[in-house]
Amino acid sequence: MSFLITVALTFALIVLALLVFRYVGLPVYRVEAINIKVLLESVLDETASTADWDVFIGVPIRHDPELDKIRLQCAMLAETTMIERAGMVIFSEQGRSQLAAIVELLNAQIAAMEHRHD
Secondary structure: OHHHHHHHHHHHHHHHHHHHHHHHHHOOOOOHHHHHHHHHHHHHHOOEEHHHHHHHHHHHOOOOHHHHHHHHHHHHHHHHHHEEEEOOOEEEEHHHHHHHHHHHHHHHHHHHHHHHHO
C-alpha cells in the first residue's frame, strides 16, 4: 500500500513540475561577456575552482559566436599552460598573460555594449 502511495505522490510531483515548466518556462543560463570576465579574473587571482573552469569550457555558447571563440581559445590554452592544484585552476605565466589579454578584450566588448545602451 505504501508503495502505491509513493508512486502516486511521485507522479503528482512530476506532473506539477511539468506544469510549472510549461507555464513559467525552463530555466536558461546564458553566458555573457561579464560572466567570462569574472571567471577569468578569478583564474588570474587563482581563486577559480576546476568545477567552474570545467563548466565554462564544457558548455558551448551558441547564442554568441564571439564568446564561444573565446571559450575555445581558453580551452586550447588550458591544454598547454594549465595545471590543477588543490582543486584550483593555475596557469603558467604565459597562460596568465594570454588570459589577461582576453580579459582586456572582454572589457572592450563590455564597454562597447554599455555605450550602445546609453
